[in-house]
Amino acid sequence: MITRRTLLKTAAAAAATSVISAPAIGQGTKKITFLTWNIIDQKELIEGWIKRFQSTRPGVEVEWLDKKGPEFAPFYQTQLAAGTPPDVINTQGALGLEYAAQGALLDLSPLFAREAATKARYDANYLGNWMFEGKNYMVPFYITKTLLFYNKPMFAKAGLAGPPKNFDEILAFAQKMTSGEIASGFMTLNFDWLYWPLFAMSGVDLVTPDLKKTAFNTPKAIEVVDKLAKATQSGAINKISWTGRWVEPNGAFGAGNVGMLHAHSPAYFFFKGQGSWVTPETLGVAHMPGNYATPNSHGLGISKGSKNPELAWDFVKFITDNAQAGELATRRKLVTGNVAVDQATLAKLANDDPTVYQVLKTQLEHTDKMTGNWRFGNDTRIKEAFWPELQSALLGRKDAKSALADADRRMSRELTRS
Amino acid sequence: MTAGKGWWGQRRNRQLTLIACFLLPSLAIFFLYRILPLGWNVILSFESWSPLKPAAWVGFEHYVEMWSYDDVFWVSLWNTLIFIAASPLVIAAALGVALLVNSDLRGASVYRTIVFLSYPLMTVAVGIIWRWMYDERGGIINYALRASGLVDGPVGFLQSFDWALPSVIFAGVWQTIGFYMIILLTGLQSIPQNLYEAARIDGAPAYARFFRITLPMLRPSIFLCVVVGILNSFTSFDLVYIMTNGGPGHATELLITHIYKSAFEQTKFDYAAALTVVQFGLLLLLTYAANKAAGGNAGAVEQD
Numbered sequence: 084m085i086t087r088r089t090l091l092k093t094a095a096a097a098a099a100t101s102v103i104s105a106p107a108i109g110q111g112t113k114k115i116t117f118l119t120w121n122i123i124d125q126k127e128l129i130e131g132w133i134k135r136f137q138s139t140r141p142g143v144e145v146e147w148l149d150k151k152g153p154e155f156a157p158f159y160q161t162q163l164a165a166g167t168p169p170d171v172i173n174t175q176g177a178l179g180l181e182y183a184a185q186g187a188l189l190d191l192s193p194l195f196a197r198e199a200a201t202k203a204r205y206d207a208n209y210l211g212n213w214m215f216e217g218k219n220y221m222v223p224f225y226i227t228k229t230l231l232f233y234n235k236p237m238f239a240k241a242g243l244a245g246p247p248k249n250f251d252e253i254l255a256f257a258q259k260m261t262s263g264e265i266a267s268g269f270m271t272l273n274f275d276w277l278y279w280p281l282f283a284m285s286g287v288d289l290v291t292p293d294l295k296k297t298a299f300n301t302p303k304a305i306e307v308v309d310k311l312a313k314a315t316q317s318g319a320i321n322k323i324s325w326t327g328r329w330v331e332p333n334g335a336f337g338a339g340n341v342g343m344l345h346a347h348s349p350a351y352f353f354f355k356g357q358g359s360w361v362t363p364e365t366l367g368v369a370h371m372p373g374n375y376a377t378p379n380s381h382g383l384g385i386s387k388g389s390k391n392p393e394l395a396w397d398f399v400k401f402i403t404d405n406a407q408a409g410e411l412a413t414r415r416k417l418v419t420g421n422v423a424v425d426q427a428t429l430a431k432l433a434n435d436d437p438t439v440y441q442v443l444k445t446q447l448e449h450t451d452k453m454t455g456n457w458r459f460g461n462d463t464r465i466k467e468a469f470w471p472e473l474q475s476a477l478l479g480r481k482d483a484k485s486a487l488a489d490a491d492r493r494m495s496r497e498l499t500r501s
Numbered sequence: 502m503t504a505g506k507g508w509w510g511q512r513r514n515r516q517l518t519l520i521a522c523f524l525l526p527s528l529a530i531f532f533l534y535r536i537l538p539l540g541w542n543v544i545l546s547f548e549s550w551s552p553l554k555p556a557a558w559v560g561f562e563h564y565v566e567m568w569s570y571d572d573v574f575w576v577s578l579w580n581t582l583i584f585i586a587a588s589p590l591v592i593a594a595a596l597g598v599a600l601l602v603n604s605d606l607r608g609a610s611v612y613r614t615i616v617f618l619s620y621p622l623m624t625v626a627v628g629i630i631w632r633w634m635y636d637e638r639g640g641i642i643n644y645a646l647r648a649s650g651l652v653d654g655p656v657g658f659l660q661s662f663d664w665a666l667p668s669v670i671f672a673g674v675w676q677t678i679g680f681y682m683i684i685l686l687t688g689l690q691s692i693p694q695n696l697y698e699a700a701r702i703d704g705a706p707a708y709a710r711f712f713r714i715t716l717p718m719l720r721p722s723i724f725l726c727v728v729v730g731i732l733n734s735f736t737s738f739d740l741v742y743i744m745t746n747g748g749p750g751h752a753t754e755l756l757i758t759h760i761y762k763s764a765f766e767q768t769k770f771d772y773a774a775a776l777t778v779v780q781f782g783l784l785l786l787l788t789y790a791a792n793k794a795a796g797g798n799a800g801a802v803e804q805d
Contacts, residue, residue: 147664163552185768186553264638326749334639396650405618448652464767471573471750478749480662489572496570 088191114144116393117170118159120381123149124472128414136401145398163187168386170395173185173224177462179213179382183220189385191219194396201400207422208450213382215458222383222403223420228376228453229277230445233367236360237266237342246343246369250285253343253372254310257319260342267321269314270332271345273474276483277467278324278453280345280375282307289469294457295498299469300491308476308483315477325477329353337361346373347379348417351442368441370449377455380420418446461501468493539781546775574776575750577759580666581780584673584737584755585787588730591674592723595681600715602682603689613686617679624676628743631672635659635744659745659775665752669744674735681726688722689715720796727791731790737783756780 085434096460110441119129148169150158162168168187174178182188190422196204202210205223213221231246238244241259257268271278285307288298314320321341323331330353337357344350355361370376383403384394401407408421412428416439419425425447432440459465470491476486508514544661546563550556561731567574602613612671619627634640646652658668692715716723731762738757741747756776764773 156768160552160765160768179656181768187549322657323662326657461767464769467762471748474748475662475750478660478662480750493572 091183100340106123110488112142112144113391114146115170115389115391115398116146116148117171117173117398118155119147119149119173120175121149121151122173122381125173125411125415126402128410130280132402132407132410133264136398140184140394140397143394156320159187163386163388166388168388170386170391172384172385172386173381174221175381176379177456178217178461179221179384180458181460182384183213183215183218184306187387188220189387189389189392191222191385191396194219198400199453204403204423205489206420206422206425206447206450208453209380212378212380212453212456215262215385215460221384224381224383224400224403225415225417226378226380226420226446227349227417228378228446228450229272229345229347230376230442231367231369231371232336232344232346232351232354233369234336234339234342234360235365236366237340239394240285241342242327246367247372249372250281250307250310250432254279254314254319257314257342258317261317261319263318266342266343268319269324269345270321270336270343271324271367272329272347272350273325273330273470274328275379276455277377278345280373281311281376282376283454284371285374289455290457290498294459297491297494297498300487305483305487308473308487312479312483316479322478325474333357335423342360347377348442348446351439352416363438368438368445370445374452375454376445376452378453390460416443418443459501461497464497464501465494468497532542532736542777546778548771551773552770560769563772564779566772567775567779573751573754573759574756577747577754577756578631578779578783579735580754581754581756581783583666584670584734585731586672587674588727588734591678592681592685592726592730594674595726596685596719596723599682599685599689600676603686613682616682619676620679622676622681624739627672627676628740631668632659632744635668660749662749662752664744665749669737669741669753672744673733673740676723676740677730677733680729684722684729685719686721686725692718697705724791724794727794728788731784731787731791735780756783 113441117129117133122129129147133147136145137143138212152175155174159168159172159182172182172188174182176312179188193225209223209226210219213219233246237260241256243259247253247256253269257389260266262267271281282299282304285303287301287304287307290296291298311320315322315325321332321335323335327335332344332479333346333353334357335341335349336346337354339358339360344354370495383399385392387397389395405420405421405424408419408424410428411417412419412424413431416432416436418428425443429440429444429447432443441445457465472486472490472493476483480486481489509518544558546559547560548556549562559668598616602609602616606612634642637643637655637657637660642658642660643652643655646656647654656664658664696714696718697710700714705713735755735756737755738761739754741755741758742761745753747758757780760773760776760780761774763769780791
């Protein structure tokens with residue numbers, strides 16, 4: 084039987100041991116922080132990675148933090164200002180480029196030069212999305228770009244055989260499937276330039292190749308905007324395209340009364356969860372006309388202010404290598420930008436889940452036709468100068484010509500300032 | 502000389518020291534969390550700064566930008582003023598409700614509770630509830646309007662450039678009316694009844710009693726409502742952020758959302774600081790005007 088005296092002695096001995104041994108552990112510990120973007124649902128997976136990483140690197144500690152999208156930037160910026168940025172960060176879209184332009188991220192080019200095999204691991208076109216002024220700042224964590232989903236029964240009902248082949252066909256098909264308030268023909272996601280393929284397929288550029296001047300204020304662009312606005316007015320394009328963000332458009336498509344949805348691959352899982360009509364027989368998957376697509380991938384970067392950049396790089400390599408990336412791809416049914424892993428994932432999905440296979444296959448095709456991924460160091464400001472004016476035209480507040488002229492004026496100022 | 506006649510021996514000094522001791526913790530917190538950030542904010546508004554860039558003095562550059570080039574600033578300022586202008590209407594409505602529930606109306610306490618219930622709700626929840634209620638396809642408001650034959654097609658309340666701001670304001674009104682009602686009700690109940698009795702004896706009609714007794718006696722409560730209303734208008738960030746995020750276009754953009762977006766979405770902390778200074782100046786101006794309108798001594802402690 085344990086007496087109170089024995090218990091106290093044991094507790095005292097344990098406390099003394101921990102006090103004596105703590106400095107030794109403390110001196111040998113290297114710690115990094117890993118900040119992710121709204122993937123708290125992958126807790127088990129990420130904690131498993133961290134455990135494995137730590138077990139093969141004695142004295143290393145990885146702290147994991149996850150922030151929801153709207154909280155991410157304020158959190159990271161305050162950490163930057165405080166001089167304690169998380170070592171490894173996972174950002175979405177072009178945010179990484181903005182951080183790179185501000186000098187917050189470590190240039191990975193020298194590391195790639197040193198380790199060519201690591202660089203070769205990643206899809207070159209996706210990797211190129213995070214190049215700023217010729218330098219690599221991030222590597223792919225999981226990748227997405229837009230594609231066209233379509234409702235086959237609605238197509239059949241309207242007498243349409245397959246997906247549209249150009250901009251005018253999108254509008255014509257949409258019009259055919261529109262039925263008062265009951266059904267609309269087309270819908271797109273609008274954040275982060277995701278609607279830009281509609282302009283790219285019409286030959287409209289946002290900026291000149293050197294990114295210094297606007298290039299969109301042209302008669303062709305006015306025509307495109309005018310057509311989109313008229314189609315919106317008629318109901319052929321669902322108005323949610325220009326007012327919703329994620330839940331609303333995907334939810335509307337899931338409800339089964341929208342003919343086409345232009346969205347990136349994660350949308351599939353959202354609307355499939357909402358729409359019982361979504362089956363391999365009823366859902367069509369295609370590229371947008373011209374094979375244009377806007378990427379909205381997640382990348383991993385290292386803060387320049389990291390106290391342990393080599394360890395952070397080691398961690399980045401660890402979680403994007405075949406084992407960890409494969410695990411992520413399998414669990415979440417996505418593509419990672421790790422070429423070998425993605426090929427294996429698709430091969431497996433071709434049998435296991437043909438619809439997801441079709442969706443993910445588009446993410447790896449025509450990656451040379453990605454658009455809306457300009458390497459701006461101030462992407463948010465450019466978007467803020469352009470989008471509200473475009474939205475005004477699309478919702479009928481302004482005519483296309485004056486909206487684009489106003490957007491031109493505002494965007495030119497941002498480009499000059501940058 | 503006795504100890505009682507020294508500095509500490511004087512009663513007034515002892516009282517002042519005691520007052521200072523009580524005030525000091527609050528003042529320290531006020532200084533650290535209000536005055537110091539505000540002061541730094543003013544300095545920042547004249548600098549070019551971002552988290553990884555050393556500050557450089559740029560004088561009035563941000564103010565010139567705001568005045569001459571930033572269309573969104575003017576839109577958001579105008580929207581904020583509209584938001585503020587809605588406050589008197591809410592206060593008038595709240596006064597009406599307060600008068601009703603202060604009367605001999607049967608079940609007045611139940612109505613009072615019902616009206617107040619919306620106030621303790623989280624603004625985020627209010628925003629989400631109203632967003633669904635306004636929904637073009639599944640919202641109950643559209644359903645009711647169409648079922649009653651008032652409209653033919655669905656109204657995109659939050660998607661419309663014309664309807665979005667009034668719709669957000671209405672949701673805000675719904676949430677805060679109960680709070681104003683309670684303040685005004687407290688004011689109503691503190692009015693001495695003998696004033697009304699005297700007025701009745703003198704034959705004063707109901708409207709005269711209202712304008713000559715009720716309203717003047719309610720002045721401190723109304724002033725409080727106006728100031729809270731102004732503050733609410735300036736800080737309606739969460740409601741706008743949840744319901745429309747400032748859109749469509751910038752139709753519901755307020756100064757506070759413009760400040761947030763400038764700082765945390767566009768990393769223009771320096772410019773956001775200049776916007777904050779303007780907002781603070783406007784707040785001071787309006788509070789001063791409200792105080793003047795309330796007689797110039799609202800909130801003052803009357804000494805015997």
